[in-house]
Amino acid sequence: MIEVAYDLFTSRYNYWMAIILMLIGLYALIAKQNLVKKIIGLNIFQTAIFLFYISFAEVTGGTAPIYLPEGPDALYVNPLPHVLILTAIVVGVSITAVALSLIVRIYEEYGVIDEDELMKAVRER
Amino acid sequence: MSIIHHLPILLIIGPILASLLILAAGWYDRKLCYPIMLLSITGQFVASLVMLRQVIEDGTIRYYLGGWAPPLGIELVIDSFSGFVLSTIMLLALLAIVYARRSVEAEIPADKTVSFYVLLQLLLIGLVGMTITGDVFNLYVFLEISSIAAYTLIAGTRSSRSYVAGFNYLVMGSIAAGFILLGIGYLYVATGTLNMGEIAMLLPAVYELSTVHAAFLFLMIGFSIKAAFFPLHLWLPDAYTESPSAVTVIISTVMAKVSVYAMIRILFTIFTTAYIIESFPVTGFILLIATIAIVAGAILAIAQNDLKRMLAYSSISQIGYIMFAVGVANQIALEGGLLHILGHAMMKGCLFMVAGLIIYRMGTSNMLELRGVAQTMPISCAAFALAGASMIGIPPTIGFMSKYYLVLGAFEAGHWLYAAVLLIGSLLAVGYIWRFIEIAYFGDHHHHKGEETAGSEGPTSMIAPMVCLALLCLLLGIFVEIPMEIIGPAAAILLGGA
Numbered sequence: 001m002i003e004v005a006y007d008l009f010t011s012r013y014n015y016w017m018a019i020i021l022m023l024i025g026l027y028a029l030i031a032k033q034n035l036v037k038k039i040i041g042l043n044i045f046q047t048a049i050f051l052f053y054i055s056f057a058e059v060t061g062g063t064a065p066i067y068l069p070e071g072p073d074a075l076y077v078n079p080l081p082h083v084l085i086l087t088a089i090v091v092g093v094s095i096t097a098v099a100l101s102l103i104v105r106i107y108e109e110y111g112v113i114d115e116d117e118l119m120k121a122v123r124e125r
Numbered sequence: 126m127s128i129i130h131h132l133p134i135l136l137i138i139g140p141i142l143a144s145l146l147i148l149a150a151g152w153y154d155r156k157l158c159y160p161i162m163l164l165s166i167t168g169q170f171v172a173s174l175v176m177l178r179q180v181i182e183d184g185t186i187r188y189y190l191g192g193w194a195p196p197l198g199i200e201l202v203i204d205s206f207s208g209f210v211l212s213t214i215m216l217l218a219l220l221a222i223v224y225a226r227r228s229v230e231a232e233i234p235a236d237k238t239v240s241f242y243v244l245l246q247l248l249l250i251g252l253v254g255m256t257i258t259g260d261v262f263n264l265y266v267f268l269e270i271s272s273i274a275a276y277t278l279i280a281g282t283r284s285s286r287s288y289v290a291g292f293n294y295l296v297m298g299s300i301a302a303g304f305i306l307l308g309i310g311y312l313y314v315a316t317g318t319l320n321m322g323e324i325a326m327l328l329p330a331v332y333e334l335s336t337v338h339a340a341f342l343f344l345m346i347g348f349s350i351k352a353a354f355f356p357l358h359l360w361l362p363d364a365y366t367e368s369p370s371a372v373t374v375i376i377s378t379v380m381a382k383v384s385v386y387a388m389i390r391i392l393f394t395i396f397t398t399a400y401i402i403e404s405f406p407v408t409g410f411i412l413l414i415a416t417i418a419i420v421a422g423a424i425l426a427i428a429q430n431d432l433k434r435m436l437a438y439s440s441i442s443q444i445g446y447i448m449f450a451v452g453v454a455n456q457i458a459l460e461g462g463l464l465h466i467l468g469h470a471m472m473k474g475c476l477f478m479v480a481g482l483i484i485y486r487m488g489t490s491n492m493l494e495l496r497g498v499a500q501t502m503p504i505s506c507a508a509f510a511l512a513g514a515s516m517i518g519i520p521p522t523i524g525f526m527s528k529y530y531l532v533l534g535a536f537e538a539g540h541w542l543y544a545a546v547l548l549i550g551s552l553l554a555v556g557y558i559w560r561f562i563e564i565a566y567f568g569d570h571h572h573h574k575g576e577e578t579a580g581s582e583g584p585t586s587m588i589a590p591m592v593c594l595a596l597l598c599l600l601l602g603i604f605v606e607i608p609m610e611i612i613g614p615a616a617a618i619l620l621g622g623a
Contacts (some may be wrong), residue, residue, distance in 0.1 A: 029296065040613055042299050049306050056314055081313070088306060091269045095299055098276055102292045111283040122289055 014055035021048035035106065039099045046092045050085045056117045057081035129179075132172050133188040133201040137254055139172075140165050144246040151239030158242045159226055165246065166222050169253065170215040173208075175589035180208040181611060187259070195259075195320045202259035202321070206463070206615035209608075211256045212377040212385045213467050217474050218249050220590035221378070221423055224478055225371035227545045227584040231485055232282055232369045240280060248274035248375065252383045260473055261309050261395070262319045264387060268305065268351070271383070272298045275376055279368040290363035297360040301350035308343030311336050312395075324395050332404040340404060344391050352384035355418030358441045365437035370481025373433065377440055377477050378470040385447050385466065393619040398454060412452025416546040420444030423553035427560065432480045432490040435557055436473065439516065441471045442550060449547070450531060458534020459616040460609065465527035468515065471601070472524060475512035479505045482583050482591065492561060498566030502582050508563045508595035513558035515598040523602040 009016055025048055028041025057078040065079035107113050110121040128135070143165035149155035185204040189195065203211065225245070233241050251271025276298065277327050280291030313319060315323060315336045316327040331337055346357070353361040365373050390403055401407050422442025429435040447469070450462020482505050483498065484490050499506040515524035528547060535544035582588065601608060 009313050026300070029300065034294070038296060042296065045300070045303055047311070049303055052156045052307070056310070063184055080319075081310075087262075087266055091266070091273075091302075095269075095295065099292065099295050099299075100274055102276075102280055102288055102295065105280070106285075106292065112589060118289065122286060125285070 018052040033115045053081040053085045126338040140250045170219045173212045173215040177208040177212045200259040202258045209611045217378045221374045224590045228371045244274045278372045282369045287367040290367040294360045294364045301347045304343045305347035308340045311340030348388040362437040366434045374477045378474040415445045415448040419550040426557040450567045461530025463612045468523035468527045472512040478591040479509045499565040517554045521602045526605045
């Protein structure tokens with residue numbers, strides 16, 4: 001039983017890591033009170049998805065997807081997920097930028113970045 | 126190789142150039158921004174109508190980006206479903222832009238107008254891209270373009286609450302986008318392609334794989350958050366209430382409809398009816414949640430005192446009607462659902478325009494302070510009554526027609542009880558629509574802030590699009606054959622598998 005579980009973990013440990021990271025990110029996003037920490041959680045969550053994409057592109061023994069002397073017969077990793085994630089990273093950076101600038105504006109308005117205190121301040125106005 | 130042939134890509138490239146031009150022109154003179162914006166949206170609207178005609182006459186348009194055929198390249202697909210949604214959203218966008226001009230002057234700080242118009246243009250690019258793309262990853266990219274623009278636009282008013290609303294929407298929206306990205310990843314793992322048509326072709330072989338089930342659930346949850354499908358609607362009321370009036374009109378009509386469109390695409394074009402009914406029976410569950418959404422949204426709407434917030438909750442209820450059609454999943458119900466996409470865009474656009482004009486004129490959207498407002502603003506209240514009648518589903522408005530088809534579809538599928546819930550939803554709609562009508566027409570005359578500045582009801586550029594939409598609610602209900610001509614084939618495409 002333990003051996004099966006051990007096999008299940010080690011044979012697909014990259015996916016397990018992605019899942020664990022994703023859950024850490026989601027937890028921070030939901031449970032943390034500090035708005036900046038929420039955004040850090042969001043970044044961890046997104047990074048986990050990026051790692052998931054990159055790890056399923058891997059081919060055992062594959063090289064970088066460039067034109068080698070062997071020509072198209074060379075064994076190379078799948079380049080498409082890499083390109084997709086390049087786009088997704090750009091999206092992630094812009095979302096972080098928008099989120100942080102919103103937090104700056106919220107801090108200027110209310111003087112707090114704690115969620116509970118912010119809700120109290122919003123209700124009082 | 127005429128210019129008509131390249132219309133699908135021009136529909137995206139043109140506005141991107143326009144958004145840069147708006148930014149550049151804004152440096153020189155802020156007044157130039159609006160005409161450029163209006164011109165580019167008008168161009169997009171005309172182009173969407175030309176393509177709709179082409180689709181009706183010659184069938185689906187497929188455009189390969191850079192001439193690369195699908196398995197390698199990205200394709201843009203305009204079939205009768207996306208053509209229909211495209212022209213609906215462009216019509217609404219055009220009217221909202223006409224309406225936006227004076228409303229923006231009143232609600233957005235003068236030095237922010239340039240960036241406001243640039244963002245509005247980017248939002249529309251993202252939404253148009255989502256509608257016509259035939260590639261799932263492209264769908265995600267356009268979704269993010271529109272979402273980032275929307276987060277910023279919602280936080281764009283002078284009121285400090287809008288920052289909080291924008292932030293909360295950003296957190297929810299990013300989780301949704303993350304789920305969608307993950308779902309797309311699973312689909313890619315299962316099939317090895319990102320093209321919607323190819324995926325639909327390759328999926329039946331792997332329907333039983335748990336990877337595919339996971340992909341389906343992630344995509345469904347992601348798009349349910351985006352479309353504010355009950356109970357994942359929590360970001361919606363604040364976002365709709367706090368954003369500038371012109372933005373509310375656009376996100377409540379155009380953006381909400383495109384999110385629903387994307388969900389229907391995923392359900393019917395990628396996974397096809399065979400999957401959602403037989404392999405992974407989910408339609409019954411969607412139907413159940415949709416009926417809960419219809420009732421809960423309407424009850425919450427009745428409990429609100431703020432006009433915009435009430436309309437926001439009513440949106441949750443109306444999204445339920447569209448998802449009801451998805452849950453029933455037969456030809457007649459789906460026709461009703463698609464008609465409701467058009468109808469709800471018209472009526473909710475009109476109602477939010479009225480709310481925006483009331484804020485513009487009276488300075489408040491609190492219904493308790495709006496007693497007897499019909500004496501000051503007769504045209505707006507008449508438009509509200511007309512669009513409200515459509516919301517309730519009084520014949521011969523378009524709201525009646527779509528609900529009629531939905532009920533017929535539910536009968537055909539034998540869902541008698543669910544059909545009864547549709548009628549209860551209509552009764553509850555009477556509750557919240559009538560509440561405002563009663564306050565506006567029969568309330569004790571209340572002394573308003575706006576009343577000292579006697580004179581016209583508001584700028585013509587705000588009244589005209591509002592009246593136009595209210596009349597369309599009525600006319601499209603009477604001449605329902607015109608939209609049905611395109612909706613019939615669209616529903617057939619969805620059910621038949623692309």
